[in-house]
Amino acid sequence: MKLTPEKVGTWLSSSGPDSDVVISTRVRFARNLIDVPFVVRMKQFEQELVLETVRWALADIGFLKQGRFFEEEMLAEPDGLYFVERHLASLDLITSKTRKGLFVSEDETVSLMVNEEDHIRFQVLASGFDFVTAFGKAAELDEKLEGQLAYAFSPEFGFLTSCPTNVGTALRVSVFLHLPGLVLTKEIERVLRGAYALGLLVRGVFGEGTESRANLFQISNRRTLGQSEAEIVEVVSSVCRQIVDYEHKARQFLMHNLRVEVEDKVFRSLGLLRGARIISTEEATDLLAMVRFGVALGIINELRLAEVTQLLILVRPANLQAVLGEKLRGDEQDERRATFIREKLVR
Protein backbone atom coordinates (compact mmCIF):
# COMPACT_ATOMS: atom_id res chain seq x y z
CA MET A 1 0.00 0.00 0.00
CA LYS A 2 1.45 3.32 -1.07
CA LEU A 3 1.15 6.55 0.85
CA THR A 4 0.86 9.97 -0.73
CA PRO A 5 2.71 12.04 1.86
CA GLU A 6 2.98 15.19 -0.22
CA LYS A 7 -0.82 15.35 -0.31
CA VAL A 8 -2.06 16.35 3.15
CA GLY A 9 -5.60 15.94 4.44
CA THR A 10 -8.20 18.37 3.17
CA TRP A 11 -8.90 19.32 6.80
CA LEU A 12 -5.59 21.24 6.63
CA SER A 13 -6.75 23.28 3.65
CA SER A 14 -7.66 26.31 5.80
CA SER A 15 -10.78 26.70 3.68
CA GLY A 16 -13.40 26.28 6.41
CA PRO A 17 -15.06 29.00 8.53
CA ASP A 18 -12.74 31.08 10.75
CA SER A 19 -9.67 29.31 9.39
CA ASP A 20 -7.48 32.21 10.44
CA VAL A 21 -7.99 31.07 14.06
CA VAL A 22 -9.43 27.57 13.88
CA ILE A 23 -7.26 25.04 12.09
CA SER A 24 -9.73 22.18 12.34
CA THR A 25 -12.76 20.66 14.03
CA ARG A 26 -12.72 17.05 15.10
CA VAL A 27 -15.49 14.68 16.16
CA ARG A 28 -14.61 11.28 17.60
CA PHE A 29 -16.77 8.32 18.66
CA ALA A 30 -15.62 5.28 20.63
CA ARG A 31 -17.47 2.00 20.19
CA ASN A 32 -17.05 -1.57 21.42
CA LEU A 33 -18.55 -4.74 20.06
CA ILE A 34 -20.91 -6.66 22.26
CA ASP A 35 -19.78 -10.18 23.22
CA VAL A 36 -16.06 -9.50 22.88
CA PRO A 37 -13.94 -8.46 25.89
CA PHE A 38 -12.43 -4.97 25.84
CA VAL A 39 -8.94 -4.54 24.45
CA VAL A 40 -7.01 -5.14 27.73
CA ARG A 41 -8.69 -8.54 28.13
CA MET A 42 -8.71 -9.69 24.52
CA LYS A 43 -7.01 -12.85 23.38
CA GLN A 44 -5.24 -12.82 20.06
CA PHE A 45 -8.01 -14.61 18.18
CA GLU A 46 -10.46 -12.02 19.51
CA GLN A 47 -8.23 -9.19 18.34
CA GLU A 48 -8.20 -10.75 14.88
CA LEU A 49 -11.92 -11.36 15.02
CA VAL A 50 -12.65 -7.71 15.76
CA LEU A 51 -10.23 -6.59 13.07
CA GLU A 52 -11.93 -8.78 10.48
CA THR A 53 -15.44 -7.90 11.61
CA VAL A 54 -14.78 -4.18 11.38
CA ARG A 55 -13.08 -4.55 8.02
CA TRP A 56 -16.11 -6.44 6.67
CA ALA A 57 -18.44 -3.81 8.08
CA LEU A 58 -16.45 -1.07 6.37
CA ALA A 59 -16.53 -3.03 3.13
CA ASP A 60 -20.28 -3.66 3.41
CA ILE A 61 -21.10 -0.01 3.81
CA GLY A 62 -18.88 0.81 0.85
CA PHE A 63 -16.38 2.66 2.96
CA LEU A 64 -13.31 0.58 2.18
CA LYS A 65 -13.47 1.79 -1.40
CA GLN A 66 -13.24 5.38 -0.19
CA GLY A 67 -9.93 4.88 1.54
CA ARG A 68 -7.32 2.43 2.70
CA PHE A 69 -7.05 -0.06 5.49
CA PHE A 70 -3.60 -0.31 7.05
CA GLU A 71 -2.44 -3.17 9.21
CA GLU A 72 0.51 -4.29 11.31
CA GLU A 73 3.48 -3.68 9.04
CA MET A 74 2.39 -0.15 8.15
CA LEU A 75 1.43 0.76 11.70
CA ALA A 76 4.51 -0.41 13.60
CA GLU A 77 7.07 2.08 14.86
CA PRO A 78 8.74 4.09 13.45
CA ASP A 79 6.69 4.16 10.22
CA GLY A 80 3.39 4.33 12.07
CA LEU A 81 4.36 7.70 13.52
CA TYR A 82 3.53 9.10 10.10
CA PHE A 83 -0.17 8.65 10.93
CA VAL A 84 0.22 10.06 14.43
CA GLU A 85 1.81 13.23 13.09
CA ARG A 86 -1.05 13.57 10.63
CA HIS A 87 -3.59 13.30 13.49
CA LEU A 88 -5.03 10.14 11.96
CA ALA A 89 -3.96 7.70 14.68
CA SER A 90 -2.90 7.86 18.30
CA LEU A 91 0.53 7.05 19.61
CA ASP A 92 -1.12 4.34 21.74
CA LEU A 93 -2.26 2.53 18.61
CA ILE A 94 1.22 2.58 17.09
CA THR A 95 3.03 1.46 20.25
CA SER A 96 0.54 -1.21 21.35
CA LYS A 97 1.30 -4.88 20.86
CA THR A 98 -2.24 -5.86 19.90
CA ARG A 99 -3.38 -6.82 16.42
CA LYS A 100 -4.61 -3.54 15.07
CA GLY A 101 -5.90 -1.74 12.05
CA LEU A 102 -6.35 1.77 10.75
CA PHE A 103 -8.73 2.93 8.08
CA VAL A 104 -7.99 6.30 6.48
CA SER A 105 -10.26 7.89 3.90
CA GLU A 106 -8.68 9.15 0.68
CA ASP A 107 -9.00 12.81 1.69
CA GLU A 108 -7.78 12.00 5.24
CA THR A 109 -10.86 13.52 6.85
CA VAL A 110 -12.10 10.20 8.23
CA SER A 111 -10.00 7.72 10.17
CA LEU A 112 -10.96 4.66 12.15
CA MET A 113 -8.71 2.80 14.58
CA VAL A 114 -9.33 -0.83 15.43
CA ASN A 115 -8.22 -2.25 18.79
CA GLU A 116 -6.79 0.90 20.24
CA GLU A 117 -8.20 1.61 23.72
CA ASP A 118 -11.62 0.58 22.40
CA HIS A 119 -12.48 -1.85 19.62
CA ILE A 120 -13.43 1.03 17.35
CA ARG A 121 -12.55 4.69 17.49
CA PHE A 122 -13.38 6.81 14.52
CA GLN A 123 -12.99 10.48 13.88
CA VAL A 124 -13.99 13.02 11.30
CA LEU A 125 -11.89 16.13 10.74
CA ALA A 126 -13.09 19.28 9.01
CA SER A 127 -11.23 22.40 8.01
CA GLY A 128 -11.87 25.46 10.19
CA PHE A 129 -14.68 25.88 12.71
CA ASP A 130 -17.18 23.46 11.23
CA PHE A 131 -19.17 21.16 13.48
CA VAL A 132 -21.92 20.82 10.89
CA THR A 133 -19.64 18.95 8.51
CA ALA A 134 -17.60 17.08 11.13
CA PHE A 135 -20.51 15.95 13.30
CA GLY A 136 -22.77 15.25 10.35
CA LYS A 137 -20.26 12.93 8.72
CA ALA A 138 -19.37 11.21 11.98
CA ALA A 139 -23.00 10.58 12.92
CA GLU A 140 -23.68 9.20 9.45
CA LEU A 141 -20.75 6.81 9.67
CA ASP A 142 -21.92 5.74 13.14
CA GLU A 143 -25.40 4.97 11.78
CA LYS A 144 -24.00 2.96 8.90
CA LEU A 145 -21.62 0.99 11.10
CA GLU A 146 -24.39 0.30 13.56
CA GLY A 147 -26.34 -1.35 10.81
CA GLN A 148 -23.51 -3.88 10.56
CA LEU A 149 -22.19 -4.19 14.09
CA ALA A 150 -23.74 -4.74 17.51
CA TYR A 151 -22.33 -2.30 20.03
CA ALA A 152 -21.92 -2.75 23.80
CA PHE A 153 -24.53 -0.46 25.30
CA SER A 154 -26.47 -0.09 28.53
CA PRO A 155 -29.51 2.15 29.01
CA GLU A 156 -27.93 3.47 32.20
CA PHE A 157 -24.33 4.11 31.15
CA GLY A 158 -24.80 4.47 27.40
CA PHE A 159 -22.10 3.24 25.03
CA LEU A 160 -19.73 1.17 27.13
CA THR A 161 -16.07 2.03 26.79
CA SER A 162 -12.89 0.58 28.15
CA CYS A 163 -12.28 3.67 30.29
CA PRO A 164 -15.14 5.31 32.23
CA THR A 165 -13.93 8.74 31.10
CA ASN A 166 -15.48 8.02 27.68
CA VAL A 167 -18.65 6.20 28.66
CA GLY A 168 -22.10 7.54 27.71
CA THR A 169 -22.13 9.16 24.32
CA ALA A 170 -18.46 8.15 23.94
CA LEU A 171 -18.23 11.35 21.96
CA ARG A 172 -15.25 13.66 22.09
CA VAL A 173 -15.42 16.81 20.03
CA SER A 174 -12.52 19.19 19.77
CA VAL A 175 -11.33 22.32 18.10
CA PHE A 176 -7.71 22.90 17.11
CA LEU A 177 -7.03 26.59 17.71
CA HIS A 178 -4.24 28.96 16.80
CA LEU A 179 -4.28 31.73 19.41
CA PRO A 180 -1.19 33.94 19.04
CA GLY A 181 -3.24 37.09 19.64
CA LEU A 182 -4.37 35.93 23.07
CA VAL A 183 -0.87 34.72 23.92
CA LEU A 184 0.78 38.01 22.90
CA THR A 185 -1.79 40.11 24.78
CA LYS A 186 -1.34 37.76 27.77
CA GLU A 187 -5.06 37.03 27.90
CA ILE A 188 -4.59 33.35 27.20
CA GLU A 189 -4.41 32.12 30.82
CA ARG A 190 -7.70 33.75 31.67
CA VAL A 191 -9.42 32.42 28.58
CA LEU A 192 -8.20 28.88 29.06
CA ARG A 193 -9.10 28.88 32.74
CA GLY A 194 -12.55 30.10 31.78
CA ALA A 195 -12.95 27.30 29.25
CA TYR A 196 -11.91 24.78 31.90
CA ALA A 197 -14.40 26.23 34.36
CA LEU A 198 -17.12 25.74 31.74
CA GLY A 199 -16.36 22.03 31.68
CA LEU A 200 -13.97 21.88 28.77
CA LEU A 201 -10.56 20.32 28.52
CA VAL A 202 -7.72 22.48 27.25
CA ARG A 203 -4.33 21.25 26.16
CA GLY A 204 -1.42 22.15 23.97
CA VAL A 205 -1.37 20.42 20.62
CA PHE A 206 2.36 19.83 20.50
CA GLY A 207 4.16 18.93 23.67
CA GLU A 208 3.04 17.28 26.86
CA GLY A 209 0.13 18.19 29.07
CA THR A 210 -1.18 21.72 28.90
CA GLU A 211 2.16 23.10 27.79
CA SER A 212 1.66 24.49 24.36
CA ARG A 213 4.06 25.04 21.52
CA ALA A 214 3.50 27.59 18.85
CA ASN A 215 0.31 28.99 20.40
CA LEU A 216 -1.63 25.97 19.21
CA PHE A 217 -4.32 24.62 21.53
CA GLN A 218 -6.93 21.94 21.54
CA ILE A 219 -10.21 22.43 23.37
CA SER A 220 -12.58 19.53 23.91
CA ASN A 221 -15.44 18.34 26.09
CA ARG A 222 -14.60 16.72 29.41
CA ARG A 223 -17.95 15.06 30.04
CA THR A 224 -19.30 12.33 27.82
CA LEU A 225 -22.18 11.14 30.02
CA GLY A 226 -25.26 13.00 31.17
CA GLN A 227 -25.33 15.26 28.12
CA SER A 228 -26.69 14.42 24.70
CA GLU A 229 -24.51 14.50 21.61
CA ALA A 230 -26.14 17.72 20.51
CA GLU A 231 -25.58 19.35 23.91
CA ILE A 232 -21.90 18.38 23.90
CA VAL A 233 -21.43 19.90 20.45
CA GLU A 234 -23.35 22.99 21.53
CA VAL A 235 -21.22 23.58 24.64
CA VAL A 236 -17.87 23.20 22.89
CA SER A 237 -19.08 25.16 19.91
CA SER A 238 -20.39 28.11 21.91
CA VAL A 239 -17.31 28.39 24.12
CA CYS A 240 -15.06 28.19 21.05
CA ARG A 241 -17.17 30.81 19.30
CA GLN A 242 -16.36 33.18 22.17
CA ILE A 243 -12.67 32.29 22.11
CA VAL A 244 -12.52 32.90 18.35
CA ASP A 245 -14.17 36.29 18.79
CA TYR A 246 -11.81 37.11 21.62
CA GLU A 247 -8.81 36.14 19.51
CA HIS A 248 -10.07 38.37 16.69
CA LYS A 249 -10.34 41.29 19.13
CA ALA A 250 -6.84 40.64 20.46
CA ARG A 251 -5.51 40.64 16.90
CA GLN A 252 -7.24 43.94 16.17
CA PHE A 253 -5.76 45.41 19.33
CA LEU A 254 -2.28 44.25 18.37
CA MET A 255 -2.57 45.63 14.85
CA HIS A 256 -3.72 48.98 16.15
CA ASN A 257 -1.33 49.39 19.02
CA LEU A 258 1.67 47.14 18.48
CA ARG A 259 1.81 46.69 14.75
CA VAL A 260 5.56 47.15 14.40
CA GLU A 261 6.30 44.71 17.21
CA VAL A 262 4.04 42.10 15.63
CA GLU A 263 5.54 42.67 12.18
CA ASP A 264 8.99 42.33 13.70
CA LYS A 265 8.13 38.95 15.23
CA VAL A 266 6.51 37.72 12.02
CA PHE A 267 9.26 38.82 9.63
CA ARG A 268 12.05 37.62 11.94
CA SER A 269 10.36 34.21 11.98
CA LEU A 270 10.10 34.17 8.20
CA GLY A 271 13.70 35.34 7.93
CA LEU A 272 14.93 32.55 10.18
CA LEU A 273 12.97 29.93 8.24
CA ARG A 274 14.32 31.23 4.95
CA GLY A 275 17.86 31.48 6.21
CA ALA A 276 18.30 28.45 8.49
CA ARG A 277 20.56 25.62 7.37
CA ILE A 278 19.79 23.39 10.38
CA ILE A 279 16.44 23.41 12.14
CA SER A 280 14.70 21.17 14.70
CA THR A 281 11.03 20.22 14.52
CA GLU A 282 10.27 22.36 17.58
CA GLU A 283 11.92 25.49 16.28
CA ALA A 284 10.34 25.05 12.87
CA THR A 285 6.91 24.63 14.48
CA ASP A 286 7.24 27.81 16.53
CA LEU A 287 8.46 29.86 13.58
CA LEU A 288 5.92 28.47 11.13
CA ALA A 289 3.11 29.26 13.55
CA MET A 290 4.31 32.87 13.79
CA VAL A 291 4.48 33.07 9.99
CA ARG A 292 0.96 31.63 9.84
CA PHE A 293 -0.12 34.45 12.13
CA GLY A 294 1.48 36.95 9.76
CA VAL A 295 -0.33 35.46 6.77
CA ALA A 296 -3.67 35.47 8.65
CA LEU A 297 -3.16 39.14 9.53
CA GLY A 298 -2.25 40.06 5.97
CA ILE A 299 1.25 41.12 7.01
CA ILE A 300 2.68 38.48 4.68
CA ASN A 301 0.94 38.36 1.33
CA GLU A 302 3.15 36.12 -0.76
CA LEU A 303 2.23 32.94 1.14
CA ARG A 304 -1.11 31.16 1.51
CA LEU A 305 -2.54 30.14 4.87
CA ALA A 306 -2.99 26.54 3.70
CA GLU A 307 0.62 26.00 2.64
CA VAL A 308 1.99 27.29 5.93
CA THR A 309 -0.54 25.24 7.93
CA GLN A 310 0.34 22.11 5.97
CA LEU A 311 4.04 22.66 6.61
CA LEU A 312 3.34 22.32 10.35
CA ILE A 313 2.65 18.64 9.62
CA LEU A 314 5.10 18.03 6.81
CA VAL A 315 8.16 19.16 8.78
CA ARG A 316 7.57 16.57 11.51
CA PRO A 317 10.13 13.74 11.46
CA ALA A 318 8.14 10.83 10.04
CA ASN A 319 6.36 13.01 7.48
CA LEU A 320 9.52 14.75 6.40
CA GLN A 321 11.14 11.39 5.76
CA ALA A 322 8.06 10.14 3.93
CA VAL A 323 7.94 13.24 1.72
CA LEU A 324 11.66 13.04 0.96
CA GLY A 325 11.40 9.29 0.52
CA GLU A 326 14.46 8.62 2.65
CA LYS A 327 15.32 7.36 6.12
CA LEU A 328 17.35 10.04 7.89
CA ARG A 329 19.38 10.23 11.09
CA GLY A 330 18.51 12.99 13.57
CA ASP A 331 21.22 15.43 12.45
CA GLU A 332 20.55 14.72 8.77
CA GLN A 333 16.90 15.37 9.45
CA ASP A 334 17.50 18.86 10.84
CA GLU A 335 19.55 19.79 7.82
CA ARG A 336 17.11 18.36 5.29
CA ARG A 337 14.22 19.99 7.15
CA ALA A 338 15.87 23.39 6.78
CA THR A 339 16.39 22.84 3.04
CA PHE A 340 12.83 21.57 2.58
CA ILE A 341 11.35 24.62 4.33
CA ARG A 342 13.56 27.07 2.40
CA GLU A 343 12.44 25.54 -0.89
CA LYS A 344 8.79 25.75 0.16
CA LEU A 345 9.00 29.35 1.31
CA VAL A 346 11.00 30.69 -1.57
CA ARG A 347 9.13 33.34 -3.64
Place this chain on the structure above:
Amino acid sequence: MKLCDICGKKEATLVVRQLDKEGKATDLNVCAECAKKRGLTGVEECEPDSGAVIAELKSRMEESDSKVICPRCGMSFAEFKRAGRLGCADCYQAFTEKLKPIIRRLHGAVQHIGKTANQGRKRAQERLEIQRLRAELEKAIKQEDYEKAAALRDRLKRRGDETDS
Protein backbone atom coordinates in the same frame (compact mmCIF):
# COMPACT_ATOMS: atom_id res chain seq x y z
CA MET B 1 -0.69 30.36 80.63
CA LYS B 2 -2.23 28.02 83.13
CA LEU B 3 -0.22 26.71 86.05
CA CYS B 4 -0.23 23.14 87.17
CA ASP B 5 -2.99 22.42 89.69
CA ILE B 6 -0.75 19.94 91.50
CA CYS B 7 2.60 21.73 91.93
CA GLY B 8 1.30 25.18 91.16
CA LYS B 9 4.67 26.12 89.67
CA LYS B 10 5.07 24.85 86.16
CA GLU B 11 3.01 25.40 83.06
CA ALA B 12 0.17 22.93 82.70
CA THR B 13 0.33 20.97 79.45
CA LEU B 14 -2.43 18.41 80.09
CA VAL B 15 -6.03 18.55 81.10
CA VAL B 16 -7.10 15.52 83.09
CA ARG B 17 -10.83 15.03 83.44
CA GLN B 18 -11.92 13.14 86.52
CA LEU B 19 -15.42 11.77 86.95
CA ASP B 20 -16.84 11.26 90.45
CA LYS B 21 -19.43 8.61 91.38
CA GLU B 22 -22.33 10.77 90.22
CA GLY B 23 -20.59 11.34 86.88
CA LYS B 24 -19.71 14.93 87.63
CA ALA B 25 -16.54 16.00 85.81
CA THR B 26 -13.67 17.92 87.34
CA ASP B 27 -10.90 19.16 85.08
CA LEU B 28 -7.40 19.25 86.40
CA ASN B 29 -4.59 21.18 84.73
CA VAL B 30 -1.35 19.28 85.11
CA CYS B 31 2.26 19.94 84.09
CA ALA B 32 4.30 17.26 82.33
CA GLU B 33 6.43 16.50 85.34
CA CYS B 34 3.55 16.03 87.82
CA ALA B 35 1.68 13.98 85.25
CA LYS B 36 4.62 11.64 85.00
CA LYS B 37 4.93 11.37 88.81
CA ARG B 38 1.24 10.53 89.18
CA GLY B 39 1.26 8.08 86.35
CA LEU B 40 -0.91 10.26 84.16
CA THR B 41 1.22 9.66 81.08
CA GLY B 42 0.34 7.46 78.17
CA VAL B 43 -1.48 10.23 76.41
CA GLU B 44 0.92 10.10 73.49
CA GLU B 45 0.61 6.37 73.22
CA CYS B 46 -3.13 6.68 73.02
CA GLU B 47 -3.06 9.02 70.09
CA PRO B 48 -3.80 7.02 66.97
CA ASP B 49 -1.02 6.66 64.45
CA SER B 50 -2.91 8.11 61.52
CA GLY B 51 -0.50 6.67 58.94
CA ALA B 52 -1.01 3.15 60.19
CA VAL B 53 -4.77 3.56 60.35
CA ILE B 54 -4.93 4.84 56.78
CA ALA B 55 -2.68 2.03 55.58
CA GLU B 56 -4.90 -0.48 57.40
CA LEU B 57 -8.07 0.98 55.91
CA LYS B 58 -6.49 1.07 52.48
CA SER B 59 -5.40 -2.52 52.63
CA ARG B 60 -8.88 -3.55 53.79
CA MET B 61 -10.41 -1.61 50.93
CA GLU B 62 -7.99 -3.15 48.48
CA GLU B 63 -8.87 -6.55 49.85
CA SER B 64 -12.55 -5.84 49.26
CA ASP B 65 -11.77 -4.39 45.81
CA SER B 66 -9.96 -7.54 44.83
CA LYS B 67 -13.01 -9.57 45.89
CA VAL B 68 -15.32 -7.73 43.52
CA ILE B 69 -14.83 -9.68 40.33
CA CYS B 70 -16.54 -9.48 36.96
CA PRO B 71 -18.07 -12.92 36.34
CA ARG B 72 -17.51 -12.68 32.60
CA CYS B 73 -13.92 -11.53 32.14
CA GLY B 74 -12.56 -12.20 35.61
CA MET B 75 -11.26 -8.71 36.18
CA SER B 76 -11.30 -7.52 39.78
CA PHE B 77 -12.15 -3.98 40.77
CA ALA B 78 -8.64 -3.67 42.24
CA GLU B 79 -7.18 -4.54 38.83
CA PHE B 80 -9.35 -1.91 37.17
CA LYS B 81 -8.14 0.67 39.67
CA ARG B 82 -4.54 -0.15 38.86
CA ALA B 83 -4.89 -0.14 35.08
CA GLY B 84 -7.74 2.35 34.65
CA ARG B 85 -9.31 0.15 31.99
CA LEU B 86 -12.26 -2.21 32.30
CA GLY B 87 -12.10 -5.76 31.01
CA CYS B 88 -15.45 -6.06 29.26
CA ALA B 89 -18.92 -4.60 28.94
CA ASP B 90 -20.18 -6.67 31.89
CA CYS B 91 -17.65 -4.99 34.22
CA TYR B 92 -20.00 -2.00 34.30
CA GLN B 93 -22.66 -4.22 35.86
CA ALA B 94 -20.29 -6.14 38.12
CA PHE B 95 -18.65 -3.00 39.53
CA THR B 96 -21.69 -0.78 39.30
CA GLU B 97 -21.78 0.31 42.96
CA LYS B 98 -18.07 1.11 43.03
CA LEU B 99 -18.04 2.67 39.57
CA LYS B 100 -20.96 5.02 40.07
CA PRO B 101 -19.12 7.44 42.38
CA ILE B 102 -16.21 7.51 39.93
CA ILE B 103 -18.50 8.14 36.98
CA ARG B 104 -20.35 10.82 38.90
CA ARG B 105 -17.07 12.55 39.70
CA LEU B 106 -15.96 12.38 36.06
CA HIS B 107 -19.20 13.39 34.39
CA GLY B 108 -21.36 14.94 37.09
CA ALA B 109 -24.05 12.42 36.21
CA VAL B 110 -24.70 8.68 36.22
CA GLN B 111 -27.50 8.44 33.68
CA HIS B 112 -26.84 8.37 29.96
CA ILE B 113 -28.75 10.88 27.87
CA GLY B 114 -28.49 10.81 24.12
CA LYS B 115 -28.38 8.30 21.37
CA THR B 116 -29.31 4.73 22.23
CA ALA B 117 -27.73 1.81 20.49
CA ASN B 118 -29.34 -0.67 18.19
CA GLN B 119 -32.90 0.22 19.13
CA GLY B 120 -33.91 0.65 15.54
CA ARG B 121 -32.17 -2.48 14.49
CA LYS B 122 -33.59 -4.53 17.35
CA ARG B 123 -37.11 -3.46 16.43
CA ALA B 124 -36.46 -4.28 12.80
CA GLN B 125 -35.18 -7.72 13.76
CA GLU B 126 -38.17 -8.27 15.97
CA ARG B 127 -40.55 -7.39 13.15
CA LEU B 128 -38.74 -9.74 10.82
CA GLU B 129 -38.96 -12.54 13.33
CA ILE B 130 -42.72 -12.01 13.78
CA GLN B 131 -43.22 -12.04 10.03
CA ARG B 132 -41.27 -15.25 9.75
CA LEU B 133 -43.33 -16.92 12.50
CA ARG B 134 -46.59 -15.77 10.91
CA ALA B 135 -45.57 -17.24 7.58
CA GLU B 136 -44.68 -20.52 9.26
CA LEU B 137 -48.00 -20.52 11.11
CA GLU B 138 -49.94 -20.06 7.89
CA LYS B 139 -47.99 -22.87 6.32
CA ALA B 140 -48.66 -25.15 9.30
CA ILE B 141 -52.40 -24.43 9.14
CA LYS B 142 -52.46 -25.14 5.42
CA GLN B 143 -50.68 -28.43 6.04
CA GLU B 144 -53.14 -29.13 8.87
CA ASP B 145 -50.25 -29.55 11.29
CA TYR B 146 -52.23 -28.15 14.21
CA GLU B 147 -49.73 -29.15 16.87
CA LYS B 148 -47.03 -27.06 15.19
CA ALA B 149 -49.51 -24.26 14.54
CA ALA B 150 -50.41 -24.07 18.23
CA ALA B 151 -46.75 -23.90 19.21
CA LEU B 152 -46.14 -21.15 16.68
CA ARG B 153 -49.20 -19.24 17.85
CA ASP B 154 -47.85 -19.41 21.43
CA ARG B 155 -44.47 -18.13 20.33
CA LEU B 156 -46.11 -15.25 18.50
CA LYS B 157 -48.15 -14.43 21.59
CA ARG B 158 -45.01 -14.35 23.71
CA ARG B 159 -43.51 -11.88 21.25
CA GLY B 160 -46.44 -9.59 21.82
CA ASP B 161 -48.09 -10.24 18.47
CA GLU B 162 -51.75 -9.39 19.04
CA THR B 163 -53.04 -10.19 15.56
CA ASP B 164 -53.77 -13.85 16.20
CA SER B 165 -54.19 -15.23 12.72
